[in-house]
Amino acid sequence: MAQHLTYEESVRGVWKGLGLLAAVTVIEVVLSLLKAAEFAENIRILIYVASLLIIALSLYKAYFIIYEFMHMGYEVKGLAMSVLLPTFLLLWALIAFFNEGDAWRKEREKIQYKNELTVPSGEDVGMNEETVVIPFLG
């Protein structure tokens, strides 16, 4: 694809790249099905590892499309940096907003928990003999 490659080489490069992307996609789908399979339900580590692998493979696909198919790898470095560096701002947005979403969920769960609390009445108020535990007396 680069200028120093012959025409035949760059044509072969396209089909190779296409095969690579297709293979990576198939691996991703298999991993995704694996982590949703019934036997994986109780293996949390498998779900995390599979998810991280899927994300890594997707990022690799993105890199390959930008650098080979979109020829970014053969442009002047300044051009590549002026397009790619601003996207790193998104890392902040990812962390901040995902964290915030998680906080919404926790807040909602807390409210739900408090709504379900009932005011103790009658005999439940105060301590009775069963709840007072004197240590060392058995």
Added chain:
Amino acid sequence: MTEERDTDIIIAEDKKPELNSDWAGGDRKPFRTSYGKLMMWYFLLSDAFTFAGFLIAYGALRFSSPSWPVPDRVFATAPFGINEWFPNDQAPLIFVTFMSFLLIVSSGTMVRAVQEGARENKRGVVFWMLLTVLGGAGFLGCQAWEWNNLIAKENMTVTTNPFGTYTENGYYLDPETGEVTDEEVVEGETYLLHLAGASHGEAEEHEGEHSFEYSAEPGDYPGYVVDGLLPDGSVDQSAKRFIHRKYVIEENGEQYVRVQEFGPTAFGALFFGITGFHGFHVATGVIFLLIILINAGSGVYVARMNGYEMVEKIGLYWHFVDLVWVFVFLVFYLL
């Protein structure tokens, strides 16, 4: 005139550059690329931020939800009854994987068109661009089928999400008698709420061997609830009559009855919004590809002698559409 110093750069009168009054900047190109390609890159950068905004909103809402529909269950249908070849008539992710392949292959044919353009090969450009257009149109057709299936068959709308997910383990109640059965409710499993009176298609598995008809009248029945009953006892005729099955969970030795809930409300809006915005990009991409394809075929770019740069620019846009799909595919279908 001041005296000349030997540090001055002396330029002969006839070599002095003319003052540029039109801001064209002379022959030197920034980043050694053409204005058009550079601006296409910056447009794509801005578009990437738009998509990132949508996808980050999706992530935040997903994190804020106690459960999320499992994609393997939601996207398990395929046209021509292909899903019937699979266990339980469920073909998880098969159709969207095919859609991804279409887009990836059309990206590859686009690179071929750009390569033929660089060799000033008009026939090659037209041939490979035509294949790219076919790939894009095929993708759009698949997406239309997928949307139609979700809207017309599975009753998903922007504000209604019939794909709920259990957050507890338990057992279903028999819909007819309300007795606890040995049919298990599994935490983390996604179910689809059906409409009363509608044919249930593939999801007969929960109904057991004996044929039992769910009532189409809104109300609270022993083993299920049909939507549409207002608190004062009257019936809301406009309400969609979703069937919600009842199940029991056990907590601290006591049994509690639960009713199947709708899934997170935002799911429909996020799905239709984001895949729709991506589909809109594919659709405009196909239109631009067609315009440039016709231009290339009629020899417009032959006269320009710049290695079919216009094909290169629409190529950048087309690869970007594929690039966005990598991330849409990741967050909606894979994770």
